[in-house]
Amino acid sequence: MATVTKMATPDEVAALAMQRIGAAARAAAAELALAPAEVKNQALLQAAAALRASAGDIQAANERDMQAGEEKGLTRALLDRLMLDEARIEAIAQGLEDVAAQPDPVGRILADWQQPNGLKISRIAVPLGVIGIIYESRPNVTADAGGLCLKAGNAAILRGGSESFHSSNAIIQALRAGLVAAGLPEAAIQSMPSTDRALVGEMLRAAGLIDVIVPRGGRGLIERVMNESRVPVMAHLDGLCHVYVDGDADPKKARRITFNSKMRRPGVCGAAETLLVDARAMAGMLPAILDDLITEGCEVRGDPAVCGLDPRVSPATEADWTTEYLDAIISVKIVNGVEGAIRHINNYGSHHTDSIITENQESAERFLAGIDSAIVLHNASTQFADGGEFGMGAEIGISTGKLHARGPVGAEQLTTYKYVVRGTGQVRP
Amino acid sequence: MATVTKMATPDEVAALAMQRIGAAARAAAAELALAPAEVKNQALLQAAAALRASAGDIQAANERDMQAGEEKGLTRALLDRLMLDEARIEAIAQGLEDVAAQPDPVGRILADWQQPNGLKISRIAVPLGVIGIIYESRPNVTADAGGLCLKAGNAAILRGGSESFHSSNAIIQALRAGLVAAGLPEAAIQSMPSTDRALVGEMLRAAGLIDVIVPRGGRGLIERVMNESRVPVMAHLDGLCHVYVDGDADPKKARRITFNSKMRRPGVCGAAETLLVDARAMAGMLPAILDDLITEGCEVRGDPAVCGLDPRVSPATEADWTTEYLDAIISVKIVNGVEGAIRHINNYGSHHTDSIITENQESAERFLAGIDSAIVLHNASTQFADGGEFGMGAEIGISTGKLHARGPVGAEQLTTYKYVVRGTGQVRP
Numbered sequence: 001m002a003t004v005t006k007m008a009t010p011d012e013v014a015a016l017a018m019q020r021i022g023a024a025a026r027a028a029a030a031e032l033a034l035a036p037a038e039v040k041n042q043a044l045l046q047a048a049a050a051l052r053a054s055a056g057d058i059q060a061a062n063e064r065d066m067q068a069g070e071e072k073g074l075t076r077a078l079l080d081r082l083m084l085d086e087a088r089i090e091a092i093a094q095g096l097e098d099v100a101a102q103p104d105p106v107g108r109i110l111a112d113w114q115q116p117n118g119l120k121i122s123r124i125a126v127p128l129g130v131i132g133i134i135y136e137s138r139p140n141v142t143a144d145a146g147g148l149c150l151k152a153g154n155a156a157i158l159r160g161g162s163e164s165f166h167s168s169n170a171i172i173q174a175l176r177a178g179l180v181a182a183g184l185p186e187a188a189i190q191s192m193p194s195t196d197r198a199l200v201g202e203m204l205r206a207a208g209l210i211d212v213i214v215p216r217g218g219r220g221l222i223e224r225v226m227n228e229s230r231v232p233v234m235a236h237l238d239g240l241c242h243v244y245v246d247g248d249a250d251p252k253k254a255r256r257i258t259f260n261s262k263m264r265r266p267g268v269c270g271a272a273e274t275l276l277v278d279a280r281a282m283a284g285m286l287p288a289i290l291d292d293l294i295t296e297g298c299e300v301r302g303d304p305a306v307c308g309l310d311p312r313v314s315p316a317t318e319a320d321w322t323t324e325y326l327d328a329i330i331s332v333k334i335v336n337g338v339e340g341a342i343r344h345i346n347n348y349g350s351h352h353t354d355s356i357i358t359e360n361q362e363s364a365e366r367f368l369a370g371i372d373s374a375i376v377l378h379n380a381s382t383q384f385a386d387g388g389e390f391g392m393g394a395e396i397g398i399s400t401g402k403l404h405a406r407g408p409v410g411a412e413q414l415t416t417y418k419y420v421v422r423g424t425g426q427v428r429p
Numbered sequence: 430m431a432t433v434t435k436m437a438t439p440d441e442v443a444a445l446a447m448q449r450i451g452a453a454a455r456a457a458a459a460e461l462a463l464a465p466a467e468v469k470n471q472a473l474l475q476a477a478a479a480l481r482a483s484a485g486d487i488q489a490a491n492e493r494d495m496q497a498g499e500e501k502g503l504t505r506a507l508l509d510r511l512m513l514d515e516a517r518i519e520a521i522a523q524g525l526e527d528v529a530a531q532p533d534p535v536g537r538i539l540a541d542w543q544q545p546n547g548l549k550i551s552r553i554a555v556p557l558g559v560i561g562i563i564y565e566s567r568p569n570v571t572a573d574a575g576g577l578c579l580k581a582g583n584a585a586i587l588r589g590g591s592e593s594f595h596s597s598n599a600i601i602q603a604l605r606a607g608l609v610a611a612g613l614p615e616a617a618i619q620s621m622p623s624t625d626r627a628l629v630g631e632m633l634r635a636a637g638l639i640d641v642i643v644p645r646g647g648r649g650l651i652e653r654v655m656n657e658s659r660v661p662v663m664a665h666l667d668g669l670c671h672v673y674v675d676g677d678a679d680p681k682k683a684r685r686i687t688f689n690s691k692m693r694r695p696g697v698c699g700a701a702e703t704l705l706v707d708a709r710a711m712a713g714m715l716p717a718i719l720d721d722l723i724t725e726g727c728e729v730r731g732d733p734a735v736c737g738l739d740p741r742v743s744p745a746t747e748a749d750w751t752t753e754y755l756d757a758i759i760s761v762k763i764v765n766g767v768e769g770a771i772r773h774i775n776n777y778g779s780h781h782t783d784s785i786i787t788e789n790q791e792s793a794e795r796f797l798a799g800i801d802s803a804i805v806l807h808n809a810s811t812q813f814a815d816g817g818e819f820g821m822g823a824e825i826g827i828s829t830g831k832l833h834a835r836g837p838v839g840a841e842q843l844t845t846y847k848y849v850v851r852g853t854g855q856v857r858p
Contacts (some may be wrong), residue, residue, distance in 0.1 A: 030775065030799075030801070034798060034799070035800075048560070059694055113820065115818070115819070115820055117820075119809055119813065121819060121820075126801075128831050128832075129831060132686075164801055166537070188741070211831050211832075212831070212832060218676070226659070227659065232655065232661070232662075232664075232830065232831075232832045233661075234832070235661075250854070252854075253854040256854065256856055257854065257856055259856075259858060261856075262854035263855055264856070299672060320555075346459065357557075368807070368849050369462075369463060370459075370463070370557070372459070372462075372555075372847075372849060373847065374848065375847070375848045375850060376847060376849055376850070377850040377851075377852060378849075378850070378851050378852060379851075379852040379853055379854050379855070380548055380850055380851075380852030380854070380855045381761045381855065381856045381857050383547065383856075383857040384850065384855070384857055386857075389545055390544075390550060390848070391542065391547075391550075391858065400642050401661065402556075402557050402641070402831055402845040403640075403641060403661045403663070403830040403833040403845070404662075404833040406846055406847060406848075407847070416548070416831040416832070417835055418801075418802065418803060418804070418805060418835060419803065419804045419805070419808055419835075419836045420797050420805055420806050420807075421804060421805070421806040421807070421813065422806075422808075422809075423806060423807060423808040423809030424808055425679070425681075425682040425685065425686065425808050425809070426808070426809045426810065426813070427685055427686055427688075427689035427690075427810045427812075427814040427819065428689060428693055428694070428808075428810050428813055
């Protein structure tokens with residue numbers, strides 16, 4: 001009988017690639033889970049050294065991506081995100097060294113008790129296993145994500161954007177050189193073999209091979225991942241952050257914190273998008289705050305009362321209360337005290353980061369308790385929403401989901417736990 | 430002009446019901462999140478009292494379900510799960526009192542530090558929000574789930590199986606009477622208005638209204654939920670649990686623990702399904718273990734070596750290593766020491782609960798570290814996989830997922846956290 005050979009379809013090729021990469025990642029994860037802290041840290045330090053040693057190759061790879069990006073007509077902002085120079089490569093290497101210096105999140109005893117029957121039960125932090133990271137065109141995410149996964153004893157499968165393909169692969173080479181130098185399996189950090197979109201679909205279907213998917217990027221990517229994924233997802237959605245200036249605010253703090261929350265870097269997820277002002281603070285504090293913003297080039301869209309305060313304010317529409325501008329634009333609304341602010345934020349916000357400016361301790365506590373967000377601040381800028389600013393060394397992103405990790409996701413948040421039960425022959429009655 | 434009125438389709442009716450119930454749950458959750466521990470506990474105690482006071486009504490409702498179940502031809506096992514007598518209603522009431530007696534999981538300070546810039550950061554346990562529970566026909570789940578959600582400050586939306594519809598509703602009335610008596614919003618515990626399957630679909634699509642879905646039931650239900658849900662799911666999959674008898678086991682402990690792990694209650698998720706025996710223990714220990722099981726009526730399916738030991742053993746097929754029998758059946762395989770056991774369990778198991786029997790401390794530690802399961806035990810029965818046996822008071826199930834909660838899910842696991850940051854005017858440089 002003749003054997004019929006059929007060409008594999010592109011989907012079958014993608015499925016086979018996923019199987020191969022996933023199986024290698026699982027085997028590497030089992031090894032990494034048992035690796036001592038020193039060995040993992042050694043791998044991180046060696047990876048940093050390899051990054052510096054191969055800075056020339058990385059820049060050459062980046063050059064290819066930049067050229068293709070220019071030909072494709074990428075915006076200046078995107079090209080700037082993509083670009084790697086010596087200083088940026090040094091910063092990436094330094095980031096890996098910072099992660100190495102953090103305490104090891106694996107093996108922490110989270111709880112520990114004895115049952116009346118003599119069973120000793122402990123809840124112990126262990127790695128999550130295999131983490132899939134799907135991200136857009138920032139090559140530094142490659143090193144941050146790979147490094148944090150390694151620190152937490154996880155294997156990583158990276159799928160970066162097509163625009164940074166060569167840059168990311170060059171960085172991955174350095175990370176893998178670090179693994180090999182420390183005697184750890186190279187497959188602990190892998191990238192998908194191409195930027196074929198079918199491979200993203202395979203990752204999202206790879207339950208059993210991948211334990212968690214972390215998407216990093218724009219709304220389109222995140223929504224696709226959240227809708228399609230059969231693997232649990234650590235959600236990183238919008239940063240629709242608010243500053244609320246209370247009637248009992250210190251006017252100087254109100255000006256400084258509002259300005260910093262919006263204008264320090266308007267494009268980060270912790271940037272304020274909406275300013276809420278207590279009716280009692282409108283006449284006394286808001287004009288100066290508006291003037292600061294507008295003078296610096298910020299566009300202000302306000303409710304009718306705010307428009308009445310300053311002719312340079314344009315009218316806000318309902319859509320403005322739900323828009324993450326990521327730009328020098330802010331919407332401003334007058335509310336009735338802290339209760340009005342809480343209602344607005346829990347209704348329109350994205351549960352990311354919100355700040356109250358007040359000298360009234362009672363109002364502050366009411367706000368901190370009543371706002372359902374990952375990060376709530378009192379008298380501080382929303383732009384502190386950052387793993388580094390929280391002392392975590394690095395972050396893979398800011399989770400706006402409620403399951404598992406909320407707020408900055410560092411190495412500790414990339415672990416789970418297991419129960420270890422030690423007996424002396426107990427059986428259940 | 431004439432107005433055309435169109436009948437709403439069943440799907441539109443389901444969507445509207447979900448909107449209404451979800452909005453009421455969100456409002457109730459916001460109130461419950463701020464409720465003091467005493468008030469929540471008062472609601473639990475009042476609910477227990479209401480359950481006892483309405484035991485007659487509950488039994489009458491259960492009578493309707495039982496009659497319908499008999500007409501539908503439900504198996505004896507299913508009818509037994511469904512049945513509520515006075516003793517079972519008392520046990521349910523006692524369960525709510527046990528939950529009330531547990532420490533409050535909300536408001537715990539999980540971490541607390543100060544940054545060099547003076548920001549004081551704390552990570553504080555807060556409720557998850559709105560929890561959707563989709564379960565099959567065990568009416569006691571209604572009270573366990575509702576009570577645990579309430580304890581953790583969450584609103585619950587319950588969707589029980591059609592077979593227990595009247596029983597569950599009668600129990601929910603008692604739970605709501607408890608809420609009202611304690612001055613808490615009745616909408617903190619709601620049930621879907623019918624057992625229409627379209628309503629399950631609406632729950633699975635209700636991202637934004639429901640924060641987490643917890644499915645409890647058979648494989649079909651769980652897989653539907655995990656495949657269809659757009660809301661994060663706390664997975665409760667199979668309990669394919671293993672006992673591994675090491676060559677250095679105490680033969681008495683090996684017999685007693687193996688027998689208990691399988692035969693105490695063969696139908697629970699913590700029951701052992703596969704017994705692995707070190708080649709060194711085969712001749713010395715396995716015959717007596719097999720005899721215990723077979724004498725008690727347990728069917729044994731073994732690999733060729735095991736079949737050779739006892740003529741009453743039938744040959745196991747590959748499918749036996751991945752089958753959760755939930756019955757008096759066990760598969761038995763000879764492995765090469767602890768490494769062979771780890772390889773088999775991580776490959777075929779369901780990451781639920783696995784136990785090693787050995788007097789060799791080094792082998793025990795190797796097993797406890799190497800097995801990637803929610804619960805790993807040394808010299809103790811797998812049937813201890815239970816929130817009550819862990820001292821948690823009650824559980825909503827055993828999570829086999831790795832995100833958020835692993836192992837028994839009690840009130841503590843139904844919380845998330847937020848970061849509270851207290852400043853004195855800090856802005857980010």
